[in-house]
Amino acid sequence: MNKIWIIIKREYLTRVRKKTFIISTLLFPLLYLGLIFGMGFIAEKSKQNLHVAIIDSSGYFTEAAINKQNQADNSSLLTLVKGNADKVIADYKTAGYDGYIVIPAIDWKEGSDSLFFKSNKSYGSGSTAAVEAKLNRIWSDIKNDSLQIDLTKQQILTKKLGVTPKNIQDENANAKTAEGIGYIAGFLIYFILLIYGSQVMMGVMEEKTNRIAEVIVSSVKPFQMMLGKILGIGLVALTQFFLWIAFILIVYNVGKASGSGGMATQMVGSMQKIFTSVNVPLILFCFGFYFLAGFFFYSSLYGAIGSAVNEDMREAQSLSFPITMLVIISIALMTAAISDPTGPIAVWGSIIPFSSPIVMMARIPYGVPGTVPWWQLALSMGLLVLGFILTVWFAGKIYRTGILMYGKKPTWKEMIRWAFRKN
């Protein structure tokens, strides 16, 4: 036990003291935030205010009707072309338009699906959608006038019935929040499994290529060596995770203390909303559990592969492909589980050990025991523990043989034979 502890300490300290650890710990949340805000920002920025010539053959469009909507919404500018339409079509650019739309001679009761915004450039759907929406508002005004529907009637007509899912077992549940947390938790576990799993694999490969493996196994058992590495790297991942939580808490408290700032208060407000709508301690506990158990499950397999291959990174990649596929399949199942958290894919995906760390974490925010009954959670956890005991045992057997083998890359079949060989 003492020897495992020495190995854990080395694996942990050598990684945590590296510059790359500090940089990646700081950079990941920044990148993550950057990605979220950046995408919204770019989408907003890349929208163009199009100036569109409307060539009307139907006779319904009037300058007054168009101007009314131009004033209400300046995301695009529509101009009714009077007089020589052919001249505009031939030379819309010099007239100052980005493009033109020809309204054919249609009946106001019919409408038309086949109008075209013609221009010599391609515009994003965001920009053309604004034009379409405005055109439809004008069309509505025209229809309302023809049907003699006044403003009061219009308002009555737009009234709708809203339906929001509400779980009676969990009064505070909020599907939108749950979905968001589920995505974040699932993806975090996905990243951790892939990134730290491959770190275990590389660590084992390093020991093999540096030829230190046999030196170490003359002091400790190969199983201790593997376990020490997995636990050490798991602790590194946990440390990184705690630093991120601390980072969030600091941002939260600073935001709360500073009070007034627009974005800060908004963030604090939305976080408070999250804290009240979900069971934060349960989610954190489950996250810790699935993160560690999932990490043991996968990293031991990655470790076994690291022990079996030689220096060649490509060998490792081709051999670890099936394992990586399992992680990726889990993400696909997670997406299905989030859209239908009580469906059969969600239930089975969150119980079967290989996908449960990711899929279950996506379901839990929807509420326990509302969406995830206690028996499912217990079964999932129990099976995952069994699962990782099995993979760690299996990996240990492969590791024991692989770590001392040099030469040809083994196949999965050979590795399975190693696992069932006597010492």
Added chain:
Amino acid sequence: MAAILELQNLKKYFATQKAVDDISLTVERGQIFGLLGPNGAGKTTLIRMITGIFYPDEGHIIFDGKKFDPVNDVGYIGYMPEERGLYKKMKIGEQAMYLAQLKGLSHKDAMAKIKKWFIKFEMESWWNKKVEDLSKGMGQKLQFVTTVLHEPKLIILDEPFSGLDPVNSNLIKDEIFNLAQSGSTIIFSTHRMEQVEEICNHIVLVNKGKKILDGTVKQVKQEFKENLFSIGSEQTLSSLNGMTPFELIGSKDHSHVIRIKEGQNPNAVLQYLLQQGIAIQSFNEILPSLNDIFIKLVEGTPTARQFQKIEA
């Protein structure tokens, strides 16, 4: 006192090979014991069983008078494998400390011992360097230090001189003698016979998983001698005819190699030569080198062993 290590009918079969096939041997305390054999003879497998890396399929290992207990006894063994190395990115001092702690030394103990060895090998200034900054020879020195640091009772060195220049080779060689002197037992595995002759007291030769030779260097040489002698004389011996007690094998310059005939002895040869009026400058027995013996015993067996199906 009992022998430090006793192997009794050790067997280890792999799927395609009888790696170690019923080997028994005894290593006495304070010996420098040569474990010899061609590539793939089963040396490494044998050593891995002694170091607790593999369990034997059959047979017993008695270490220091008791049944070998891999978990606790590895602390009394220092093993430098043939495939050896260190963490490239780790500082040298920390690396030595890590390996020493894995052998069960406390931090304080390890520190004192590392300092002692580093001073002895003039490595004090290396403490904060990384292994990747060291030359191959320097790395080998560090490797040796980490092998013997915990003062093991049994030290197993597999090709310890590979990658070392003559100066560092001598340094390590002297240390091996020192360690043997101070009571450690050393098992030295190699196929460099000139080193074995220089260093070892006792040798065992394994081939194809079996022990084919066991004895002190002197005994072995006596056993394989071919009654060859060299005679230094300015006169030629080829003109001698008749009932010579020897046959002449060859002559070069003023040195002649003879083989004494069966039933004769060196004295008879000398008597005969004196009677013939030959002026003798020197008369020496030519013992076979271990290299010759090795080649003679191993010759004819393919260097890489054929794979055979084993029903274990």
